[in-house]
Amino acid sequence: MALVTLYMSDRDPQKRTFTDKKEADAHDKKLELAENIQCFIENNLEELSETQCEKLAMLIAENKERFLTALKGKPEVLSETDAEPDDIDNGKESSAENVTKIAG
Amino acid sequence: MALVTLYMSDRDPQKRTFTDKKEADAHDKKLELAENIQCFIENNLEELSETQCEKLAMLIAENKERFLTALKGKPEVLSETDAEPDDIDNGKESSAENVTKIAG
Numbered sequence: 488m489a490l491v492t493l494y495m496s497d498r499d500p501q502k503r504t505f506t507d508k509k510e511a512d513a514h515d516k517k518l519e520l521a522e523n524i525q526c527f528i529e530n531n532l533e534e535l536s537e538t539q540c541e542k543l544a545m546l547i548a549e550n551k552e553r554f555l556t557a558l559k560g561k562p563e564v565l566s567e568t569d570a571e572p573d574d575i576d577n578g579k580e581s582s583a584e585n586v587t588k589i590a591g
Numbered sequence: 592m593a594l595v596t597l598y599m600s601d602r603d604p605q606k607r608t609f610t611d612k613k614e615a616d617a618h619d620k621k622l623e624l625a626e627n628i629q630c631f632i633e634n635n636l637e638e639l640s641e642t643q644c645e646k647l648a649m650l651i652a653e654n655k656e657r658f659l660t661a662l663k664g665k666p667e668v669l670s671e672t673d674a675e676p677d678d679i680d681n682g683k684e685s686s687a688e689n690v691t692k693i694a695g
Contacts, residue, residue: 516664523666530670531650532643539639543647546635555662558655560620562627566634 498522521548602626625652 493504494511498518505511525544528535535543547554557565597608598615602622609615629648632639639647651658661669 520661520666523661523669527654527669528647528650532646535639535643535647539636539643542636543632543639546632547651550631551662555659557624557627558659558662562624565627565631 517548517551520551521545524548621652621655624655625649628652 491506493506494508495502495504496511496515496518498515503514505514521541521544523544524547525540528540528543529537532540553564557563595610597610598612599606599608600615600619600622602619607618609618625645625648627648628651629644632644632647633641636644657668661667
């Protein structure tokens with residue numbers, strides 16, 4: 488019986504696991520960024536619901552590169568095409584081959 | 592009768608004028624960034640109202656430096672203190688001395 492090493496972010500409510508440590512780390516960093524963005528928005532725009540703040544924060548975190556380019560001086564990149572997240576994992580069922588869904 | 596040169600961003604619904612060209616330019620860039628962020632959010636999160644998108648976009652544009660730092664890898668800067676906009680002009684009556692309000 489061979490052991491498989493899996494990596495999971497303790498921030499991930501969906502408990503996705505990765506066999507690739509680098510990808511797991513990137514995923515964890517994205518969730519951390521989203522958490523902080525959500526906190527910032529909630530502190531400064533009380534009128535939004537928690538869910539709205541969460542979706543917004545994830546939208547920005549998943550388009551981090553594009554927002555970086557915009558904030559650095561090329562704002563037009565944000566209105567070019569609809570959001571294509573920087574990476575394939577955009578919260579829906581991740582299509583990353585090495586994501587192992589543990590039933591439960 | 593001496594002439595005063597005033598600068599105004601044609602994006603600014605409040606038509607604020609500046610005597611300092613550099614400041615007017617920074618203001619215009621901030622409005623341009625906010626416009627593009629608003630467009631991005633509206634394209635990707637239909638459930639938010641236009642006003643909510645506008646406020647959100649301005650919140651991010653006014654805290655551009657902090658968001659840049661967060662996106663570059665220090666997300667915790669977003670949950671440190673409430674938003675203190677990068678510059679003094681945060682949409683409310685700008686306290687910049689050289690802003691001339693033309694009655695209209």
